[in-house]
Amino acid sequence: MGAADAAARRLGVMLGQPLAEAQAMYRDLTIVDADPEGDATGLRALAAWCQRYAPLTAADLPDAIRIDSTGADHLWGGEAAMMADLHRRLSDVGLSVRMAVADTPGAAWALSHYGAETITLCPAGRVAEALHPLPIPSLRLSADTVQGLDRMGFARVGELMAAKRAPLSRRFSADLLRQLDYATGASFEPLEPQAAAQLIRERLTFVEPLVTAEAFATVIDRLSRLVSTELERRGEGARRLDLVCERVDGSQQLIALGTARPVQSAKQLARLLAERIETIDPGLGVEAMVLWVARAEPTTPAQIEAWSPQSGVAKSLGELAPLIDRLVARFGAGQVYRLAPVESDVPERGVRRIGPLAPPDGRAWPPNLPRPLRLLTPPQSVQAIALLPDQPPVAFTWRRQRHLIRRADGPERIFGEWWKRDSERTLSRDYWAVEDEAGDRFWLYRNGDGEDPETGNLAWFLHGIF
Amino acid sequence: MTGFLEKQQLSDLRTMIAGLERLSVSKSAGQVLPFGVAPLDRHLPWGGLRLPGLHEWADLGLGQPYASAAGLMVAGILARRDGPVLWVSERPDLYAPALGNVGLSPDRVLHVTARRTVAAVMEEALRLGRFAGIVGEVRQIEPTAARRLQLAAEAAGLPAFVLRRPPRRETAIAPIAALTRWRIARVPSGPVLPEAPHVPGLAPALWRLDLIRCRGAEAASWIVEACDATGHIRLPAALADRSVAPAAAGPQSRAG
Numbered sequence: 001m002g003a004a005d006a007a008a009r010r011l012g013v014m015l016g017q018p019l020a021e022a023q024a025m026y027r028d029l030t031i032v033d034a035d036p037e038g039d040a041t042g043l044r045a046l047a048a049w050c051q052r053y054a055p056l057t058a059a060d061l062p063d064a065i066r067i068d069s070t071g072a073d074h075l076w077g078g079e080a081a082m083m084a085d086l087h088r089r090l091s092d093v094g095l096s097v098r099m100a101v102a103d104t105p106g107a108a109w110a111l112s113h114y115g116a117e118t119i120t121l122c123p124a125g126r127v128a129e130a131l132h133p134l135p136i137p138s139l140r141l142s143a144d145t146v147q148g149l150d151r152m153g154f155a156r157v158g159e160l161m162a163a164k165r166a167p168l169s170r171r172f173s174a175d176l177l178r179q180l181d182y183a184t185g186a187s188f189e190p191l192e193p194q195a196a197a198q199l200i201r202e203r204l205t206f207v208e209p210l211v212t213a214e215a216f217a218t219v220i221d222r223l224s225r226l227v228s229t230e231l232e233r234r235g236e237g238a239r240r241l242d243l244v245c246e247r248v249d250g251s252q253q254l255i256a257l258g259t260a261r262p263v264q265s266a267k268q269l270a271r272l273l274a275e276r277i278e279t280i281d282p283g284l285g286v287e288a289m290v291l292w293v294a295r296a297e298p299t300t301p302a303q304i305e306a307w308s309p310q311s312g313v314a315k316s317l318g319e320l321a322p323l324i325d326r327l328v329a330r331f332g333a334g335q336v337y338r339l340a341p342v343e344s345d346v347p348e349r350g351v352r353r354i355g356p357l358a359p360p361d362g363r364a365w366p367p368n369l370p371r372p373l374r375l376l377t378p379p380q381s382v383q384a385i386a387l388l389p390d391q392p393p394v395a396f397t398w399r400r401q402r403h404l405i406r407r408a409d410g411p412e413r414i415f416g417e418w419w420k421r422d423s424e425r426t427l428s429r430d431y432w433a434v435e436d437e438a439g440d441r442f443w444l445y446r447n448g449d450g451e452d453p454e455t456g457n458l459a460w461f462l463h464g465i466f
Numbered sequence: 467m468t469g470f471l472e473k474q475q476l477s478d479l480r481t482m483i484a485g486l487e488r489l490s491v492s493k494s495a496g497q498v499l500p501f502g503v504a505p506l507d508r509h510l511p512w513g514g515l516r517l518p519g520l521h522e523w524a525d526l527g528l529g530q531p532y533a534s535a536a537g538l539m540v541a542g543i544l545a546r547r548d549g550p551v552l553w554v555s556e557r558p559d560l561y562a563p564a565l566g567n568v569g570l571s572p573d574r575v576l577h578v579t580a581r582r583t584v585a586a587v588m589e590e591a592l593r594l595g596r597f598a599g600i601v602g603e604v605r606q607i608e609p610t611a612a613r614r615l616q617l618a619a620e621a622a623g624l625p626a627f628v629l630r631r632p633p634r635r636e637t638a639i640a641p642i643a644a645l646t647r648w649r650i651a652r653v654p655s656g657p658v659l660p661e662a663p664h665v666p667g668l669a670p671a672l673w674r675l676d677l678i679r680c681r682g683a684e685a686a687s688w689i690v691e692a693c694d695a696t697g698h699i700r701l702p703a704a705l706a707d708r709s710v711a712p713a714a715a716g717p718q719s720r721a722g
Contacts, residue, residue, distance in 0.1 A: 439652035
């Protein structure tokens, strides 16, 4: 038995079992001849497909795929979102997968094969901690080494990490310590990537390793021209770019960029990449640079909808895209955005961020209600004096300063969203826009409706400054 | 000799005339936005706010770290222009529905959180043009960065607004080379219905606009009603029962 699916395993079929024995346990067992060649081909094809996530992927026979997602996860909204997307797509086609993200390929392999969860996200810098409870075979060791360690009483990786290295290296081959160092990140494990034919990929190698920003800029210009020519031939523009810097010591750095709309011009590509030159860590020198177009789209114009046709913004959109791309490259996708309304009565949930060129979804902003320009997050606790149930506060104290209230508008009652959280079922807030004796205006609220203690504890908060 | 002098005078005159013509051309090309408040527009050398250039706005008093009156004022100005608005901040605490309340649809506003490089982003955006205006919120700004912004805004023919947000109240704000510099102080507002002062509610907020520096105009102050739903400020309707404000109709000269 080389492999068994979940149903077979439930019946007690074990790997390495003779076929006859398994068939004796369950007569109708479906038997498929092992096809290692076919499996390997399939795994390589799947690894190539995974390049939609990051350009450096490799099949790790017999059963794993490695993805170097360094610098690429932000395009998916973080590692968790990227993993969720990958998991969903693979599950949709009927594959059962275990996945892990970690600082090192070794740790990711260990966690995906031996971790407690189907999907493991190991936070940066926490590899050692995550490896601690895993069994020894998670280090990808030869059967001999595993047996030997077992005999010496080692069961967990953590015990191995705590042990003295010299006796270990004397007793076992260099293999053991190397695998351990690969997993903990003490030494760098190279990944042999696999290229997919349909992607645009240009590579330049240098006789003398490069270290200066000027040199990188020159190379980026040349790569951009090469890629741009190919994009032009295909009538496509780049939506995602990956720049791989290959250092002399065999390590690599990936710089990934997303664009707001397909970009074809060499000048624009070069400008986008130039924003990231500072992040290149040349180490001992960069001996080759590769520019990939990880995602391309046809450059048909006028695909993007206008934000709001009545304001005349539509026509300026096209010219904004280059600036937006540069800003996104510099600050990250989350820092360049527009704000859109959300159908929610709870003020802090009433706004969400959308992409800089996202078309409007037709939702309207709420009508003119008193809303402050600055929202305090989280709302700040204040001491207020007010007559229950529905009189405005007479005075409140914020940051040790007392404000006498001269005028007020309210209350505006806002109810908890019971469909979001059960604890909000009975909650309500009463909002007041108030002006103090100096003319400053504040947005205050009280937890609860002032009558029913179920609705809130009557505490007052400052939620905004008009 | 006299011939040479005459020639010199003549060419000087020509330069002057050309300068005047340029000024009038720029005015006709929609480069001045009147506030719609007669005493204020009369006081400014351009008959309104000259758009190409850098304008500095800040709050006075408790609101200083938030610059929310300044922010609403600038949003009101931009609400009256067409096109997208770039709003660059160091930290995101802007609540979009408030922009809509002064007529600036939040759909038109592109936000960038730029931490310490607000001025650089503003300058880059000015070079691109295509915006109705560019707003930057800064804790501090280098004098050279401000001068570059002023030049870039002039060259682009676009308004750039810098909102000063000192981290604490009553921090001295170092002057910068802007075309105009303004402060907004809050003033207690009157009752909603002057004839029935006990009816609860909030009338439009009152601001004291202080013009503290402007090329070609004296420093002056006006009391106005805060931006309405179309972004316009106006002279207060009812001043009768207010104790705070002195004459609000004309510019007051200020010491310092």
